Amino acid sequence: MAEFSIPFRSIRYRGGVSEWGINYSRLDLKTSEKSSWAPIPRQFPTANLAFTGTLAWDEPLPKSGTRFSLIPYLLGRVTQNKEAGEKLDPDLAAGLDAKIMLSTSMNLDLSVNPDFSQVEVDQQRTNLDRFELFFPEKRQFFLENSDIFAGLGAENMRPFFSRRIGLENPVLAGARLSGKLNDKWRTGIMDLQTSVKDSLSAHNFAVAAFQRQLFSRSNITGFLVNKQFTNSPGDSIQSGSQYNRVAGLDFNLASTDNRWTGKFFFHQSLYDTMSSDAAAVSGNLSYTTEIFKVSLGHSYIGEGYQAEVGYVRRTGIQHTKSSVAYKFYPGKYNIANHGPEIDIELFTERDFSLTDREIQLAYRVTWLNLSYFKIDLEEGYVKLRDPFDPTNSSGLEIPAGEEFSWYEIALFYHSDTRRLLTYFISGRYGGFFNGTRLSLNGEAAYRVQPYGSLALAASFNRVDLPVPYNSADLILIGPRLDITFTEKLFLTTFVQYNNQIDNLNTNIRLQWRFAPVSDLYIVYTDNTYPQNFTSKNRGIVLKLSYWFN
Structure with missing residues (x-):
């Protein structure tokens, strides 16, 4: 039995109504059983507002x-860049965030001189890829109602990626309008201005999206992303491009029973030196039941497609991906389900000549406690379009045009996440370009309720390549300690050792929530x-914020 007190002033709703759509759900951790007050079909997530009951108030609210x-x-703030030979650099700053409720479903957020120094640092990863790694956004200003922006495009092909904004140049000010216009229309509009910093130009970033619900659960979104060079004519800093824009349409398909899902889009990039091949087109379709799933997708990204505010791993490429999975439900041995999975991924040039291929044949077993084991047999092929050092350690690069194929085996196990002690381990061994790779990864966390948790993530990669190319043993270790002293006082200590970038990073954050949404x-x-243990750079920040409501 639980009782909650939720002040009406903290909830946005339309005055004068006497009925709400509402639902309650419960998760039985011992049996992994979900239940809800208003019934929800099994193929839908529990947090789905399409299925609600009616809460009737005694009188209009x-x-x-x-x-x-x-x-x-x-x-x-006090910082010091010792690598550059700088002395201690003290700094004072102030800023303001404001939230204005324009209606029960529409907000205007304003920010002047925003600061993100308290945001949790990224968990580092070893990079053995030819392309840029993707790290999630963690800054609160960009997260609320972010799905209308972040959901544009597809994996590894995003026309808008908010981490392009404000990580190098400080943001001077920003505004975001987001919410529902009515039962059929949503919108999100955001504009931010950055300042000049060192040799980096100032830019204005804007994104606008309008989404229309179609049929019962599908929608279509039109959007425009704009990056505009804003240095004054007298500035010595020059930009290679005065503007970069991406416009497009995204159609998200979801059938009434959620068995058919898919996405189709067309994006066009626009810039002052643009080429004729500056579009991105994609379509994928999936059919899912309780025992069977099949999906097929194809994408084309033009050589001249440029999304400077987005995340696009490669251009001038065609990408085809298909997968099939089947599940058996034995009803014994504490096994929830098990079954095979097949994934095929192909990358080709415009003339359909192959550049990359990955085929995975896997078998997965999931137990009733939600732990799982998976074994993968993989075949890979790569034809390098550009020179590449597989260890990313500034060694001799393998020339462009070289072709390689190899086989790998991989094992994965994830424990029951409901336990106080949880862990994930994986191992991989096989070919890697013109050599071999052994990869071992693990994560473990122990919760000491209600006082905090201790976690450790570790990664070891041994890459063996023939002379004269670099071989390497790459190690990444990241212990983390979270302590809850009281309901209002928290400490996080996160240390990360990464020999690939020759760095030991320490981040310690103490938070005192002395009033609602007010922190030191x-x-x-x-x-x-x-x-x-020679310091490269370091800094300490003292930040006070207070919520006026």
């Missing part, structure tokens, strides 16, 4: 509470050479 809130902050942060960050 009054209008909701405060229509705006303000969160100003004050910040003191102390954040210390240090990057060090691990051999002799």
